[in-house]
Amino acid sequence: MSVQLLFVCTGNTCRSPLAEALSEARGVSAGSAGVSAAAGDGAAPNADRALREARGxxxxxxxPRDVSEADLVAAERVVAMSPAVARRLCDDHDLASDAVVTWAIPDPYGGSLADYRWCLEEISAALDSLLASG
Structure with missing residues (x-):
């Protein structure tokens, strides 16, 4: 299945699923994955709570799931949530650095609800900029 945007973070429990949900809510086909996703986990509870409270x-x-070669091929644009994730994607999947859009959004994993709310707003602003740039 082809997606317009593929968001990748570390564990696919916070940042990338938030970005996927915000994209889909804007009518943009999106997916998410992690470079080190742990099987059996769900989204971080505070990520879900922040998203429900702010956006319904x-x-x-x-x-959560690991990024695959098929994901990378199917995506029109790959967005790494941090420079470290971008480097890992490029190293592990033999991607050119210019093939990945890199954001610098700190991982809120294990943080307070306020941390997740802040992260959600940072992702929303970065997504607005990305979509405006075409």
Whole structure:
């Protein structure tokens, strides 16, 4: 399945699923994955809570997963949530650095609800800029 945007973070429990949900809410086909996703985990509870409170959206059905070669081929644009994730994507999947859009959004994993709210707004602003740039 082809997606317009593929968001990649570390564990696919916070940043990338938030970005996916915000994109889909804007009518943009999106997916998310992680470079070190742990099987059996769900989305971080505070990520779901921040998204529900701010946008009325939910991550309750989200299942974290590792990024695959098929994901990278199917995506029109790959967005790494941090420079470290971008480097890992490029190293592990033999991607050119210019093939990945890199954001610098700190990982809120394990943080307070306020940390997740801040992260959500940072992702929203970065997404607005990305979509405006075409």
């Amino acid at each position: 959206l939910s991550l309750r059905s989200h299942t």
